[in-house]
Amino acid sequence: MRVHLFGILAEKAGSDVVELEGAATDELRAEFRRRFPNTKGLMFAMAVDRKVVNGNQPLNGNEEVAMLPPFAGG
Amino acid sequence: MRVHLFGILAEKAGSDVVELEGAATDELRAEFRRRFPNTKGLMFAMAVDRKVVNGNQPLNGNEEVAMLPPFAGG
Amino acid sequence: MSEKKHKVRDIFIEGPIDPQFVADSLAKHATRMDIGAHELFLGQVRADGVAGADDRPSATTVEAIAFTAYRDMALERMTDIREEAFALWPSMICLHVHHSLGRIPAGQLCFFVFASSPHRKAAREAVAWVVDRIKADLPIFGKEIFADETHTWKTNRSVDPSGRPDHQ
Amino acid sequence: MSEKKHKVRDIFIEGPIDPQFVADSLAKHATRMDIGAHELFLGQVRADGVAGADDRPSATTVEAIAFTAYRDMALERMTDIREEAFALWPSMICLHVHHSLGRIPAGQLCFFVFASSPHRKAAREAVAWVVDRIKADLPIFGKEIFADETHTWKTNRSVDPSGRPDHQ
Numbered sequence: 001m002r003v004h005l006f007g008i009l010a011e012k013a014g015s016d017v018v019e020l021e022g023a024a025t026d027e028l029r030a031e032f033r034r035r036f037p038n039t040k041g042l043m044f045a046m047a048v049d050r051k052v053v054n055g056n057q058p059l060n061g062n063e064e065v066a067m068l069p070p071f072a073g074g
Numbered sequence: 075m076r077v078h079l080f081g082i083l084a085e086k087a088g089s090d091v092v093e094l095e096g097a098a099t100d101e102l103r104a105e106f107r108r109r110f111p112n113t114k115g116l117m118f119a120m121a122v123d124r125k126v127v128n129g130n131q132p133l134n135g136n137e138e139v140a141m142l143p144p145f146a147g148g
Numbered sequence: 149m150s151e152k153k154h155k156v157r158d159i160f161i162e163g164p165i166d167p168q169f170v171a172d173s174l175a176k177h178a179t180r181m182d183i184g185a186h187e188l189f190l191g192q193v194r195a196d197g198v199a200g201a202d203d204r205p206s207a208t209t210v211e212a213i214a215f216t217a218y219r220d221m222a223l224e225r226m227t228d229i230r231e232e233a234f235a236l237w238p239s240m241i242c243l244h245v246h247h248s249l250g251r252i253p254a255g256q257l258c259f260f261v262f263a264s265s266p267h268r269k270a271a272r273e274a275v276a277w278v279v280d281r282i283k284a285d286l287p288i289f290g291k292e293i294f295a296d297e298t299h300t301w302k303t304n305r306s307v308d309p310s311g312r313p314d315h316q
Numbered sequence: 317m318s319e320k321k322h323k324v325r326d327i328f329i330e331g332p333i334d335p336q337f338v339a340d341s342l343a344k345h346a347t348r349m350d351i352g353a354h355e356l357f358l359g360q361v362r363a364d365g366v367a368g369a370d371d372r373p374s375a376t377t378v379e380a381i382a383f384t385a386y387r388d389m390a391l392e393r394m395t396d397i398r399e400e401a402f403a404l405w406p407s408m409i410c411l412h413v414h415h416s417l418g419r420i421p422a423g424q425l426c427f428f429v430f431a432s433s434p435h436r437k438a439a440r441e442a443v444a445w446v447v448d449r450i451k452a453d454l455p456i457f458g459k460e461i462f463a464d465e466t467h468t469w470k471t472n473r474s475v476d477p478s479g480r481p482d483h484q
Binding site for chain 3: 125
């Protein structure tokens with residue numbers, strides 16, 4: 001599924017969107033780490049349908065998924 | 075001595091300065107009340123040399139004395 | 149804008165505070181590369197409604213406030229407040245205070261406190277403290293003029309109205 | 317200026333916030349006769365100095381911050397924050413929020429939160445709370461660009477950097 005990337009994650013991945021496969025957010029995380037080892041040590045949160053995920057959230061593949069590095073607004 | 079009046083006190087006295095005699099701030103207060111009975115019930119502070127007086131302060135007659143109704147700045 | 153010297157500065161301006169003055173004041177700080185946060189407070193004259201009274205046939209509203217001040221004392225107290233504020237918030241970079249005198253119609257601005265600092269905490273706390281201190285300590289008087297030409301004298305709430313209550 | 321309806325409104329503007337925009341925003345409130353207090357917070361980009369590092373030969377300073385955002389999520393979170401703010405301070409009359417996107421040079425304004433209320437307490441508390449919530453909850457990202465062309469990614473202090481720390 002399509003995953004949106006922001007900030008330093010988009011920079012490291014060289015794109016602001018990646019295709020990743022997984023049935024839950026933890027699987028997408030793991031796949032992202034494998035595909036982009038240059039993101040090692042970078043913390044990020046995940047959002048599903050524009051809400052931050054706590055824990056591991058199952059996915060049906062139709063959600064809007066994003067990986068969010070630390071916020072810096074203001 | 076010259077006493078400066080502000081706000082409602084100046085309005086009630088019809089002037090922003092009055093001549094009052096007294097050797098301390100309490101005497102000026104009492105004299106002011108006698109001269110202007112229409113200020114009955116109005117609270118005010120006194121300032122000597124631009125500082126608010128706490129209690130009764132003796133005067134030598136050369137001070138800058140003022141009667142200050144409640145503040146309304148801001 | 150270099151503000152740390154505590155000479156007596158005039159805070160009073162005749163008439164309302166123009167929003168343009170606020171913009172100009174803000175714009176002047178674009179050269180200060182160490183500022184990260186600006187906190188501004190502005191007081192605006194409210195058209196409060198008041199009930200009828202002995203000297204007022206029916207309910208009316210505030211049309212304007214006419215401000216007067218004991219200028220020399222107000223500026224001395226303001227100098228003290230400024231010094232205390234810079235002592236309490238040493239990281240504060242600048243502090244600007246302006247207060248109107250004269251007749252300020254409802255809807256117009258009459259009071260402006262503006263602090264800047266590297267981070268938001270100092271500017272935020274300083275503005276709150278300075279606003280409260282000015283309301284409590286500066287000998288400024290306000291005549292509320294009603295639409296029906298009557299008037300009353302404004303008293304700041306939650307501020308001890310005089311150094312020494314006089315019940316004689 | 318009628319603000320109580322909580323439709324999603326765009327807070328983002330491209331480029332720095334002009335001080336003139338602040339003046340115009342203030343001036344629009346002169347028709348609201350129930351407003352007595354305006355509280356404004358503005359964030360300005362600091363030219364912070366940074367030490368040399370692996371990818372940076374020597375010390376340098378921040379020349380600009382380039383802001384990006386996850387727009388749709390940021391606007392949804394902002395709508396929640398606005399609703400909560402009006403619930404917490406029911407006397408608040410209006411609340412305006414603006415945040416810059418794109419490259420904002422040091423010394424320029426990038427963030428503006430503006431609340432108005434009859435008395436100062438509500439506007440003061442609401443602005444402090446809304447500023448803190450925006451910094452913590454809105455997915456906005458900032459690339460600090462240094463004078464020597466290197467860059468780093470800004471992280472808000474005292475804000476949990478992610479919903480779920482990832483140490484894999």
